[in-house]
Amino acid sequence: MDFVDFDTLNLSDDLPQPQPALSLPIATNIETFGRKFYNLNSLTRNLLKRDNNTDTEKSENQPQVAEKYANLSLLLIEDTKNADNDHQEPHSDIKISALSARLSRVLNNPLSDSQIRQIFGSLEDTLRSWDSILEPGALGSMLRRKLRGEIERTLIRNQTQTLKEYQPVIKNLRKLEENVDALRSASMGVVDSVNNDFESSEIFNSKMENLHRKKTAVVVKKQLLSAFRAKFTLNEYEEYTLENGDISDEFFTVLAKAEQVDQNCSILLSIDNSQLGVKTMARVNRLVTRASEKVVAYANRTLGNLYALNNRDRVRTLHQCFVYLRHRPHYLNSVLATFVGSRSKTLVDEFLGQANSRVAGSSPQSEEYQDPVRVIGDLLAYIHSVVVSESETILGIFSFENDLVDETSRKEFGEIMNDCVAKVLQSLAKPVRAKLEQIISREVRILVLFSIHHLVELYYIMFSKQIKQDHMGLVATIESLVESAELRIVTTVENKLTTIRNSNLAQLQLNIDLQPPEWIIDFYSEILPMLDQTHTESIFKDNSLVNMVVDQPIQIYEQHMENSQVKNFEKRDKYILQLNCLDLILSKIMPISVLTDKVILVNEKIKEVSDKLVETQVSSLLEESGLTDFYNIANMICPINDDFFDVSIYEPITENKLFTEDNIRQVNLKIQAFLPTALLDIQQSLFKINSPLVVNEIITESAIKYSRFYGRFQLICDEYLKVPLLAWSDGEVATLLGVEDAYFDEQ
Amino acid sequence: MSARDKLNIMRKYKIVFLGDQSVGKTSLITRFMYDTFDDQYAATIGIDFLLKTMYLEDNRTIRLQLWDTAGQERFRSLIPSYIRDSHVAVVCYDITNKKSFQNLEKWINDVRLERGDDAIIVLVGNKLDLKNKRQVTAEECEELHKKVGSKFYIETSTKANHNVKLLFKKIGQCLPDSSDGEGNGDSQNAGNTETIDITVNQNPEGQKSGCC
Ligand SMILES: Nc1nc2c(ncn2[C@@H]2O[C@H](COP(=O)(O)OP(=O)(O)OP(=O)(O)O)[C@@H](O)[C@H]2O)c(=O)[nH]1
Ligand SMILES: [Mg+2]
Numbered sequence: 001m002d003f004v005d006f007d008t009l010n011l012s013d014d015l016p017q018p019q020p021a022l023s024l025p026i027a028t029n030i031e032t033f034g035r036k037f038y039n040l041n042s043l044t045r046n047l048l049k050r051d052n053n054t055d056t057e058k059s060e061n062q063p064q065v066a067e068k069y070a071n072l073s074l075l076l077i078e079d080t081k082n083a084d085n086d087h088q089e090p091h092s093d094i095k096i097s098a099l100s101a102r103l104s105r106v107l108n109n110p111l112s113d114s115q116i117r118q119i120f121g122s123l124e125d126t127l128r129s130w131d132s133i134l135e136p137g138a139l140g141s142m143l144r145r146k147l148r149g150e151i152e153r154t155l156i157r158n159q160t161q162t163l164k165e166y167q168p169v170i171k172n173l174r175k176l177e178e179n180v181d182a183l184r185s186a187s188m189g190v191v192d193s194v195n196n197d198f199e200s201s202e203i204f205n206s207k208m209e210n211l212h213r214k215k216t217a218v219v220v221k222k223q224l225l226s227a228f229r230a231k232f233t234l235n236e237y238e239e240y241t242l243e244n245g246d247i248s249d250e251f252f253t254v255l256a257k258a259e260q261v262d263q264n265c266s267i268l269l270s271i272d273n274s275q276l277g278v279k280t281m282a283r284v285n286r287l288v289t290r291a292s293e294k295v296v297a298y299a300n301r302t303l304g305n306l307y308a309l310n311n312r313d314r315v316r317t318l319h320q321c322f323v324y325l326r327h328r329p330h331y332l333n334s335v336l337a338t339f340v341g342s343r344s345k346t347l348v349d350e351f352l353g354q355a356n357s358r359v360a361g362s363s364p365q366s367e368e369y370q371d372p373v374r375v376i377g378d379l380l381a382y383i384h385s386v387v388v389s390e391s392e393t394i395l396g397i398f399s400f401e402n403d404l405v406d407e408t409s410r411k412e413f414g415e416i417m418n419d420c421v422a423k424v425l426q427s428l429a430k431p432v433r434a435k436l437e438q439i440i441s442r443e444v445r446i447l448v449l450f451s452i453h454h455l456v457e458l459y460y461i462m463f464s465k466q467i468k469q470d471h472m473g474l475v476a477t478i479e480s481l482v483e484s485a486e487l488r489i490v491t492t493v494e495n496k497l498t499t500i501r502n503s504n505l506a507q508l509q510l511n512i513d514l515q516p517p518e519w520i521i522d523f524y525s526e527i528l529p530m531l532d533q534t535h536t537e538s539i540f541k542d543n544s545l546v547n548m549v550v551d552q553p554i555q556i557y558e559q560h561m562e563n564s565q566v567k568n569f570e571k572r573d574k575y576i577l578q579l580n581c582l583d584l585i586l587s588k589i590m591p592i593s594v595l596t597d598k599v600i601l602v603n604e605k606i607k608e609v610s611d612k613l614v615e616t617q618v619s620s621l622l623e624e625s626g627l628t629d630f631y632n633i634a635n636m637i638c639p640i641n642d643d644f645f646d647v648s649i650y651e652p653i654t655e656n657k658l659f660t661e662d663n664i665r666q667v668n669l670k671i672q673a674f675l676p677t678a679l680l681d682i683q684q685s686l687f688k689i690n691s692p693l694v695v696n697e698i699i700t701e702s703a704i705k706y707s708r709f710y711g712r713f714q715l716i717c718d719e720y721l722k723v724p725l726l727a728w729s730d731g732e733v734a735t736l737l738g739v740e741d742a743y744f745d746e747q
Numbered sequence: 748m749s750a751r752d753k754l755n756i757m758r759k760y761k762i763v764f765l766g767d768q769s770v771g772k773t774s775l776i777t778r779f780m781y782d783t784f785d786d787q788y789a790a791t792i793g794i795d796f797l798l799k800t801m802y803l804e805d806n807r808t809i810r811l812q813l814w815d816t817a818g819q820e821r822f823r824s825l826i827p828s829y830i831r832d833s834h835v836a837v838v839c840y841d842i843t844n845k846k847s848f849q850n851l852e853k854w855i856n857d858v859r860l861e862r863g864d865d866a867i868i869v870l871v872g873n874k875l876d877l878k879n880k881r882q883v884t885a886e887e888c889e890e891l892h893k894k895v896g897s898k899f900y901i902e903t904s905t906k907a908n909h910n911v912k913l914l915f916k917k918i919g920q921c922l923p924d925s926s927d928g929e930g931n932g933d934s935q936n937a938g939n940t941e942t943i944d945i946t947v948n949q950n951p952e953g954q955k956s957g958c959c
Contacts, residue, residue: 373824374827374828377824377825377827377828378828378831380828381794381825381828381829381831381832382828382832384794384796384829385761385812385832388796388798388812389759389812392798392810451824454824455824455825458793458821458822458824458825459793459825461792461793462792462793462794465792465793466795466796
């Protein structure tokens with residue numbers, strides 16, 4: 001039997017096909033049954049007919065065959081009768097055909113030969129004589145009737161006997177009929193119930209289909225919801241992890257998911273009802289924010305306790321925090337700012353602790369006062385060490401394991417790290433500057449200041465080499481300390497000079513000895529050793545110190561000369577004093593390499609003063625020899641000391657009333673008297689000049705100048721007065737003045 | 748603090764390298780750090796520093812801060828401040844340079860002045876590859892070693908990479924287990940592990956030299 005597979009029914013499927021016809025095995029059973037009961041064919045046929053309505057008229061064939069045989073038998077009988085008795089000829093064909101019809105009816109039934117014999121045997125027994133039977137009349141008809149009755153009786157008896165045989169069969173058949181009926185009604189029932197079933201299954205199917213549809217809808221819904229849950233929600237455990245869990249790998253995985261959800265939500269916002277998206281987003285956002293805050297807190301906590309950074313797991317987690325926070329710059333910045341702030345505070349506190357214990361008192365007993373260079377050195381070494389340790393610590397904080405970050409992030413974090421180091425170290429800048437400047441500003445000893453300067457300069461070199469990123473931090477601070485020290489040196493020196501400038505005592509050191517004042521010696525003996533030690537030129541960048549060290553003392557003694565008794569001294573003595581001072585300064589600064597420029601300058605100054613002194617000497621020689629007027633007159637006509645000289649130019653001298661033979665004669669006498677001792681006098685007047693070199697120079701130069709004028713004036717006199725009035729030649733004059741060699745050399 | 752944490756904590760030690768100019772202080776450090784050697788002499792300017800993590804045989808990991816000082820005279824004033832917070836002073840001379848050996852006493856004196864007996868002093872005679880130019884015998888060095896009470900002495904050649912590793916290994920073994928006064932554990936001020944006490948009046952940290 002085919003069953004309808006409802007399970008396979010699909011919503012889209014059509015309704016189930018009508019049930020195929022039931023093929024019960026009844027028909028076949030009935031046929032075999034019929035074969036067993038040969039004569040029951042018609043019954044079975046009838047039964048079947050009820051179902052099929054197919055009628056067969058097959059039995060029509062058999063009578064024709066029987067009729068044929070009957071006709072043949074009648075013809076046979078006819079022949080024998082014809083041979084004996086022709087009177088029977090009037091027997092009409094109608095009779096024959098009626099008989100044949102009867103015969104055929106008899107013969108129609110297919111009877112076996114033995115049966116037929118039996119039938120005919122019993123018929124012969126009954127029919128004792130044809131003649132009486134064939135007799136017309138009442139007897140014959142009575143006999144015939146009797147025969148007939150006899151046959152019928154026999155027949156009935158036979159039939160009854162036969163029928164009796166059938167009785168049990170019929171009985172059985174009856175029973176069978178009941179069964180068949182029952183079967184039929186059962187079959188009807190089955191059909192009915194099948195029909196019923198069919199109907200109910202149709203209802204069921206439609207119900208089923210509905211349900212199926214519903215189910216599909218539910219499945220879709222469920223899938224949607226679970227997809228939603230997967231995409232847009234966190235499960236309770238995950239929420240718990242985010243809210244209360246430890247910061248761990250899992251935490252970050254969940255956090256990443258939450259972030260993903262948050263991102264996904266933007267899709268929800270674009271649907272018609274954005275409410276869902278807004279709500280989900282708000283919820284996830286809240287979680288993410290709280291988690292981020294947790295991460296921040298964790299990072300802050302870890303960074304706040306550097307001891308924790310010795311724990312590798314913790315550092316790894318911290319790195320994960322960093323990696324996570326990288327995409328949330330404001331969080332990361334706040335973490336870094338907190339870190340930088342706390343580190344800065346720690347370092348500054350520590351530094352101040354160190355510094356204050358060293359830079360406490362300003363009493364002359366305090367260590368700072370005793371050895372400020374050492375204090376500064378220690379503090380800077382401390383800073384150096386802090387720089388190293390801090391850089392290392394922060395480097396450790398930002399040394400990511402390879403699996404955590406890619407190359408770009410690594411680079412980015414490298415920059416962040418450098419920035420952190422710079423910022424932390426930068427925080428030290430101010431206190432360092434304040435403390436060290438405090439020490440520097442208190443110091444008055446130039447020697448100490450120089451050492452400090454030297455020291456901070458070394459640190460500047462070192463720090464600028466080792467601190468890559470400074471942003472106006474430590475390196476700049478040290479640089480400013482170098483400047484402070486320089487400035488302090490300059491001001492201290494300046495103060496010293498100002499004190500000297502205003503000191504009466506210093507002023508009084510200038511006296512008729514014409515010796516340079518003591519203070520110059522003192523000043524240089526303090527300053528110069530330090531200048532000598534200075535390796536770098538930096539301190540002389542703006543030349544202020546150099547200028548001061550050389551220019552100011554010169555100014556001071558000049559000023560002192562103006563203001564003291566010296567102003568009443570003779571010109572020559574003033575020059576001599578100046579020369580002595582300059583000479584002293586020169587001798588002091590000459591060995592100092594940084595002062596080379598100044599040596600030239602002082603030399604020039606010496607030359608200047610000694611030139612003036614030469615002038616003074618020349619004029620006093622002229623004065624002594626009474627030549628001053630003539631010297632002036634000649635110079636008025638044309639500068640007589642020029643290299644170019646021609647007597648003819650001086651012709652106008654003849655017009656001067658002083659230019660007379662008498663006057664010249666007088667002059668000659670004066671010269672004769674004065675010149676032989678002149679050299680001694682000159683030497684006498686210049687003996688206070690400390691430098692014999694300068695003395696020599698002045699004597700030589702003035703003598704040469706005098707001799708040259710003498711010689712030229714002699715030529716003028718010879719030319720215009722026509723008498724040789726001046727007895728000595730210029731060479732002789734030069735010889736008398738002790739400069740003949742030099743004079744002739746110059747000629 | 749768990750035992751594991753304790754293992755995790757790296758002790759930091761400061762080692763200062765002292766000695767005359769060009770005896771090979773920088774070369775020693777360079778050999779140790781990078782296993783290279785340079786014939787070219789480049790005088791150290793001021794004080795250089797380098798960091799190295801060292802794994803000791805007893806599974807300890809220590810962090811060494813190597814302070815490389817300049818031998819040149821003009822940088823002398825810097826050095827005492829660096830000696831004062833060092834755990835170890837490696838005092839170097841050049842075995843081919845008698846003068847550099849004679850100056851050891853001065854260097855050692857500097858260390859004693861700053862650290863008293865608290866610092867570990869190590870004598871290193873470098874340039875052992877130039878044996879034929881030797882001016883200082885190992886015996887002389889041993890004598891000095893006994894005299895000044897240094898931890899040990901060793902002759903090295905950075906050029907031939909001889910004994911350099913051994914030198915640092917021996918230094919590592921000498922280091923006290925904890926650098927006292929530093930890293931007193933789980934206090935909030937754990938960041939202070941790096942504090943260097945530069946106050947003079949206060950008692951210098953009582954360092955115990957518990958090995959070698
Ligand atoms: N032959 C030889 N040469 C060495 C050895 N160690 C160092 N040198 C050389 O010695 C010179 C000085 O070495 P550095 O390490 O720079 O000396 P330093 O002590 O650091 O010098 P400063 O920094 O000026 O104090 C360099 O030219 C080195 O190549 C060694 O073991 N053998
Ligand atoms: Mg060096």
